[in-house]
Amino acid sequence: MTVDRSGPPLAGVARFVALVIIAVWLGLLGWLATHTSKPEVEWARLLTVLSSLEAVAFAAAGAMFGTTIQRNRVEEAKDRAAKAEDRAANAESRSLSNEQAAANGRALATAIKNRAGGKSQSGIERLSAAKPDPAVEELSSLARSLFPD
Numbered sequence: 001m002t003v004d005r006s007g008p009p010l011a012g013v014a015r016f017v018a019l020v021i022i023a024v025w026l027g028l029l030g031w032l033a034t035h036t037s038k039p040e041v042e043w044a045r046l047l048t049v050l051s052s053l054e055a056v057a058f059a060a061a062g063a064m065f066g067t068t069i070q071r072n073r074v075e076e077a078k079d080r081a082a083k084a085e086d087r088a089a090n091a092e093s094r095s096l097s098n099e100q101a102a103a104n105g106r107a108l109a110t111a112i113k114n115r116a117g118g119k120s121q122s123g124i125e126r127l128s129a130a131k132p133d134p135a136v137e138e139l140s141s142l143a144r145s146l147f148p149d
Contacts, residue, residue: 018060025050025057109143112136 028050038046115136 015064018064021053021060022057025053028053106147109147112139112143113147115140 028046032046032050
């Protein structure tokens with residue numbers, strides 16, 4: 001899974017508005033710094049306006065910086081989630097193939113046991129007097145030890 005990292009963290013109108021708010025706040029702050037001779041009542045009113053604008057400006061700055069920082073974390077989390085999903089899918093397919101292999105092994109063991117002689121699955125004994133093949137007997141004993149009935 002590829003992640004597109006080419007776009008800006010805060011784009012379009014939102015980024016423009018955030019920059020304008022921060023610029024207005026900085027402008028008002030600079031204007032207040034240069035006009036210190038204003039009367040006390042006017043200063044109180046200007047500081048009230050500055051405080052209101054300051055809260056919005058900090059929110060705008062938080063949105064700009066926060067999206068930049070969190071964007072990387074979100075992308076990393078998406079990458080980790082995609083890798084975990086891939087691992088889970090691979091584990092599931094391996095589990096199915098392991099189950100099939102186990103079923104095949106049990107079927108093979110049953111066939112070897114039946115071929116080797118003695119009792120079949122139905123409990124009927126072999127009537128043939130022919131000597132069993134030693135290789136088949138060896139496989140039969142291995143099958144009986146691995147898959148006891």
